[in-house]
Amino acid sequence: MQKPTILSRRQFLTATAGGVASLALAACADDPEPGRYTAADIARLARQRETESARSGQGPFGPQKYRGYRGLSELPWFELDSDGQLRCVADDFPPAIDIHCHLGMSMFMAPEIDLMAPTGRVQHLLDCDREQPGCELDLDVYINANFTEDDLWELRKGAAGQAFWGSSAAATQTIPNLLGEMDATRVGEAVILPIAFGLPFGDDLTERWMDAIDRTELGDRLIKGASVHPRDAERIGKLERYAAAGARAVKLHPTMQRFYPDDPEVMEIYQACERLGLAVIFHAGRAGIEPEATHRYAMPRHFEGALGSFPNVDFVLGHAGARDAASALELALRYENAWLGIHGQGVTTLHEMLDATGGERMLFGTDWPFYHLAATLAKVLIITEGRQEQRDALLRGNAERLFGRGTAISSAGTHPRY
Numbered sequence: 001m002q003k004p005t006i007l008s009r010r011q012f013l014t015a016t017a018g019g020v021a022s023l024a025l026a027a028c029a030d031d032p033e034p035g036r037y038t039a040a041d042i043a044r045l046a047r048q049r050e051t052e053s054a055r056s057g058q059g060p061f062g063p064q065k066y067r068g069y070r071g072l073s074e075l076p077w078f079e080l081d082s083d084g085q086l087r088c089v090a091d092d093f094p095p096a097i098d099i100h101c102h103l104g105m106s107m108f109m110a111p112e113i114d115l116m117a118p119t120g121r122v123q124h125l126l127d128c129d130r131e132q133p134g135c136e137l138d139l140d141v142y143i144n145a146n147f148t149e150d151d152l153w154e155l156r157k158g159a160a161g162q163a164f165w166g167s168s169a170a171a172t173q174t175i176p177n178l179l180g181e182m183d184a185t186r187v188g189e190a191v192i193l194p195i196a197f198g199l200p201f202g203d204d205l206t207e208r209w210m211d212a213i214d215r216t217e218l219g220d221r222l223i224k225g226a227s228v229h230p231r232d233a234e235r236i237g238k239l240e241r242y243a244a245a246g247a248r249a250v251k252l253h254p255t256m257q258r259f260y261p262d263d264p265e266v267m268e269i270y271q272a273c274e275r276l277g278l279a280v281i282f283h284a285g286r287a288g289i290e291p292e293a294t295h296r297y298a299m300p301r302h303f304e305g306a307l308g309s310f311p312n313v314d315f316v317l318g319h320a321g322a323r324d325a326a327s328a329l330e331l332a333l334r335y336e337n338a339w340l341g342i343h344g345q346g347v348t349t350l351h352e353m354l355d356a357t358g359g360e361r362m363l364f365g366t367d368w369p370f371y372h373l374a375a376t377l378a379k380v381l382i383i384t385e386g387r388q389e390q391r392d393a394l395l396r397g398n399a400e401r402l403f404g405r406g407t408a409i410s411s412a413g414t415h416p417r418y
């Protein structure tokens, strides 16, 4: 890996137009590394999109299209309350642990968000309940296929706002609002994952979010995550400080941070995670809406070096490999330290994963505030109907095992506040 390059102002503005994914420190511009990303890879992504849209509704659960998150009230486990809020009304499963949450982001030059403020309605990044009836929400495709072209434009504009002038949506993605949604959906605890973008300043989401969790009375329901940029000279010292301050997991995002997860220099981070008892939560696979130039970094095969070299580190493949789910599943079947964060996958794919893995090492995660917590919860409940043991494992047991290796997970889950 070469030395970090700080973005020029022009590069930065250009990158920002491409969304949050582009905000990372520029990687080695002269480093296309042939073989890292091939014509076959590009073709596979195109095929994945075609196949999933053709087979939506053809799987074992039939069509799974709803009108907005509120529309999930058609399912037996949800209802709308007198305020029109979606609530989970089932109680025959344990409170879930959501291993993949974020808060509203403000960084670089944007004004800071008051993370302690309860506000009105949460504006999710897929803001499906904005209108009545809500947007079409298909649970049988990779979830970002539900974004229209207009939604994607809003998403990119919002990402630029998060870095420059602020984002009104991000201002609703606060701790009290998250806790409110957790209460409504029987989510007991959530792991809060910041991302280190490698910006020249205003890039301290880990510090700010961990501090906010410390300040809130209900902080025991929020599990601290941290992030370091792989090209940050201070990365190991930061990891040590974050672990000492209670972080349980480190989020690494090959696409946004533009690094290959098997780069020899990233190995130091895994070594530190092993020593400090931190799980590594990767963004894994191609989501398909990020700038194409970054697709190469998150190909599942690039994770194999980490998985094989550090058998004592637990690596979560976030989004279960996103649109590269088939390759991520193969890794999870081969490596016992590979976990599948299930967020994003449609019900047919999740059902196949459940059959292939027995549910072992599949982890509930929602990617809040991109989407309502209930979107992923509904999928888990659909695919585990009549499979109670697997339902409990996916929603809670597996995450307890993941975090059980270090100090005990917060006891909040045994005293959920509903």
Ligand SMILES: [Zn+2]
Residues within 6 Å of the ligand: 100, 102, 367
């Ligand atoms: Zn995420």
